[in-house]
Every structure is written in C-alpha cells, then in structure tokens.
Amino acid sequence: MPEVLTAPLTVEFPFTRSLGPVQSAFLTGLRERVVLGVRTGDGRVLVPPVEYDPVTADEIRDLVEVAPTGTVTTWAWNHEPRRGQPLDTPFAWVLVRLDGADTALLHALDAPGPDAVHTGMRVRVRWAAEREGAITDIACFESYDGEQEQPTGHSGEFADAITKIVTPARLDYRYSPGRAQTAYLRALADRRTVGERCPSCHKVYVPPRGACPTCGVATTEQVEVGPAGTVTTFCIVNIKAKNLDIEVPYVYAHIALDGAGLALHGRIGGIPYDQVRMGLRVEPVWTEGARHPDHYRPTGEPDAEYDTYKELL
Amino acid sequence: MTRDIALVAFAQTDHRRTSDELSEVEMLMPVLHDVLGQTGLKTADIGFTCSGSSDYLAGRAFSFTLALDGVGAWPPISESHVEMDGAWALYEAWTKLLTGDADTALVYSYGKSSPGSVRDVLTRQLDPYYVAPLWPDSVALAALQAQSLIDAGETDEPALAAVAARSRTDAAANSRAQLRGSVPHGDYLVRPLRTGDCSPIGDGAAAVVLAAGERARELCERPAWIRGIDHRIEAHSLGVRDLTDSPSARLAAEKAGVFERPVDTAELHAPFTSQEIVLRKALRLGEDVRVNPSGGALAANPLMAAGLIRLGEAAAAIHRGESDRALGHATSGPCLQQNLVAVLEGDPR
C-alpha cells in the first residue's frame, strides 16, 4: 500500500463569551489590580469567584476583596513551557490560596528552579503591564517574604465593567484521511476518479470513506468511474460567496459519474445557467495543478433517461 | 422497574501510538465486527446503539457521524452519541435497556489522539474564563494533584514508580496494550510526574454488547451482570476540590453497591500513577483485590475508549471465570473530576 497522505490542519477560533455579574466583577477587578472573591451561604470566600455555589448551587453575589498575597497549596514544576502558557521560561504551576480566601486559584509562579518552590511558600501577584480584564492580567505569581498585603475594601462595583471576553484558541493537527480516501486523492492527482465497491450490496461509493454505511463492512475493491456523468439534480446560485471568484448566477449540481452508486457535487459551466437540466450529460474540466475538477461541462450527448438515474437523486 | 442487564461481549483494537493509515471508521470497524461476531448478532438485531467520542482529538468535525458508517445504520437504527468516554455511552445504553425499549445494545467508542497534541487539546475542556486561557495541560494538572498527595504523605515518588512498573508488567499478558513489560520510568515531564507515571498517548477503539435477562444467557455462557452503576461529578474549579480524595468516585461506588461486599478484581481508569492512589483509597480497595490485571490506562489509554475498556476488561474477567465480582471504573475531566463506577457479577459457579 502506498504511503498515506498527511497534511497540516489548524483549527483556530476566537470564542466570545459573555460574563455573569460575578465573573465580570472579578475580571474587571484584575484590570484595576483588585482581586475579588465571592462569599458563599456558609461564609466561605471563593477565589476565583463563581456565579453559583459549587456545593448548594445557590446563586451567590456577595463580592469580597482579598489580598494579592497568598500561600501555595500545591505546585508542579514545568521545565518545558508550552504555547499559550503564562511564562515562556521554566516555571511552577501553582494553586494559590490568597489571603482572605478559602479556595485556591490556578496560575504560574515565576521561580529560578524547583528547589525554590515548596507547598506553603508565600507568594504575591505580579501584575501584567497591560491589563484588559482577563485571568492573564495576573502575569504570574512571585515569591514574597513581606507582610500580608491588605485589601483596599473595594466594593466590587466598577464604572466601566467588562461584560464579555474573547478567548482565542488554536490547535494544530496533522491530518491523515486514512486508507480509502488516500487512494481516492492519489487517483484524483492522475485525473482519475476511483470509488470503492461494497462486497455485500455492490454499491460503488465515490468518494469512498472505507465502509459501506448500509452494510457496515469495509469497501475494498477499487472501481474507476466516469469520467462522464449525469446531472441528477441542480440549483442556481445567485449569491456571490466571499473569496470565491465565480460570477453569479451559476449552477451547482449533483452529478452521478458513470458507474458510481451515488452522486457527488460540482459546478456546471460551458452552458448558460438557465439551460442546465436533469439528465444533462457532463464531463470534468481540469485546470493545471488542481487536485479536483474545476467544473463540469456538457458532453454534447443526448440527455440520459430518467430511469437511468432516478435511484441516484 | 428492575431488569437484569449484562455485558455479554467485549472487543478492542490493538492500541498504538499512531494509526495514520486508518480513518476513524477504518480503525473502529474490525472491533464492531469482532464484538457482534462473539454474540452472533447482526446490526439489525441490535435494539439500541450508543457511542462515545470527541471530535477535538483528531480535529475532525462530526467524525462520530462518519464512524456510524462502520455500524451499517441503514435502514435507520435507534442510535445515540455522547461526547464522553464510551463508559458513559454504556450508562445511557443501560438506562435504555432498563426501560424495556430494547433487549440488546451495542456500545462503542474510539479515540484517535495521534493527529493532534493531546496535552493541549485537553485544555479546551477546562473553565473557559479563568483556566483555559492559561493553557494548563493535562500532565500539569495531574502533577499538581500528585504533589498534593506527596505533601499529604499519601504517597512518594518510589511508590508511584511501583504502580507504573506493576501495571506494565501485568500488561505483558495483554497483547492489546501499548506499553508492556519493562518500561523506563524516565525523566520528569511535569515534576513530580515522570514519563513513566503518565499513560501513553495512543489510538484505539473498543466495543461491548449489552443484553437483558434471558437474552444475555443466550448470547453468553457467563454474562457479567451489572449489579449497580452510577456516575458523579465534582466542582469544576480545581482550587475548590481536595485533590487528595475523590468524593465523587466514592459516592458513585456507594450508589453502585460496591461496598455491600468485597470485589475480587478492579479495573481502574487511572491515567496517572498518582490517580490510582486516590482511587484505591476512595473505593476502599484492599491489598487482596487484583487491580488492573490488564495493565490499566498506564498500559493503553486511547481517550474516549479507555474507560469503556475498563468495564470491558472487568466483564471479560467474569466471562473467563477469573472473577466473580468485579469493579469497573471510568473517569473524565482533570484530576478525576468525574467518575463512573459499575459492579459486575457472574452467576455462582
């Protein structure tokens, strides 16, 4: 079997999230160098604060300022920082219970090495130079041997509180389409369309995905189909798509290639859009360097009889 | 309504670091054929099908719909999917069988982690406001938990290394496992966890068949009856939890009836050595209980399938007559956030 195809695949998205009143106060507070917690019904102070009590699920709104100093409750030394993490030099992940809080906040601790870190050590927030209302407004924590810093008694109300955050995310993959689709793509590179036949129901799948969804068995026998085919149904596209250099209106059609057990889709060209019809016989038009047909054009043959493609609609 | 429901068949792939030559359905299909073949059932005979997987692992949108091609879902079948480990798909199938709507169920799950960077992918399941923007990877969070255990005197690094060594030694008898026999304990990945403390990253799939009542006895010589099954979850904020304990696992075990009488075997889904320490305590497993004779997740941890595999391995031990009462456990989320526990029993011999 020839080597499988692989290609880089990046999935990247910015999530825009609206904030509840407690989250809004906490993140706005970080922008203003104020750390806020929230008091639960039984009097505990949660930092970072949440909208609902994690034990009783009661709505909680009683904001309490805590100190920017605190104690490490556990740690882990990260000698190889990864993309997106708070520091790009080796650091300790820490859970820190800030003075005045009953729960711990996850963040990074800047330290020269693991020997300089221990559970119980005293630390202080190092603020980011530029702050926008995000957990990253805390650049990291740093070792601190001074007095416990006192909260300023902030009410938790801000004139211009943020109400949403945008969190970008990016994941990188190396995509491999597997055996069946690799074979399909390799054949396309030679301008051939090769499907696979189900050994049980004998249907020919184009493009093949490796399994017959009706029978649940592997499709293995390769079958070359086309190159010509029949338009089984179509639509007229009147809206110009962004970044697509095709004049509207144009026709997008389902095309059953000769020998295929189901239709694939493609654009129809070389004929006025209002003359395209079901049963029209078409063939692929390739452009230099492309991995797929650019479009399909009429072959000039008589139209196919309805009965020959009615099962492929 | 009560109804006796059993795991009657279990199958899994070989678990490997990569499977580039196979699409997800190509990886899954042989397992489906295997598990159906063990029972003689065909897709059309199955009353309900439920699967577990996550598109984030391989970065393929709607991959679970493509995986259905391997089932043979035409004419349309009664089917469901959870974006969770297959153990939770099994739970859904169990409830479906309890209602009496179906007598048999096919449960499968698969995970193809090799195309991506799974440590980073898993950060996307975390609190998106306060945690995910820091990109704390799965090993880092487990390391925080491990340090908590060491600070509390519950374990130390040599004890963790012993868990790793025992798991991979036991896995030598499991031809499906990815890490078998003598495996170096390695350097720190995120201190205090070394590479040997972490489950391998790999691709794999698993499937089980459930059946109710007499149907189970027809399909399997010694069905693994589900005497109880329950799942519980803890707060999502790590700093709110006591990381040295697992109250959710304990509660699930209590609801599943684990503590009513001792189990002889336990298949624990502990992707890190330190998490086995937590689970042994929470589930009150004594020294006389065989823990992870398969090698557990430290020998093979195909995400989304590894929990179902624990239940499958526990059932298979009963099928083979090696266990009479076994515990199967699955976990999800950071630091054992969510836990499912099942008690399986064979008929008296």
Ligand SMILES: [Zn+2]
């Ligand atoms: Zn077929």
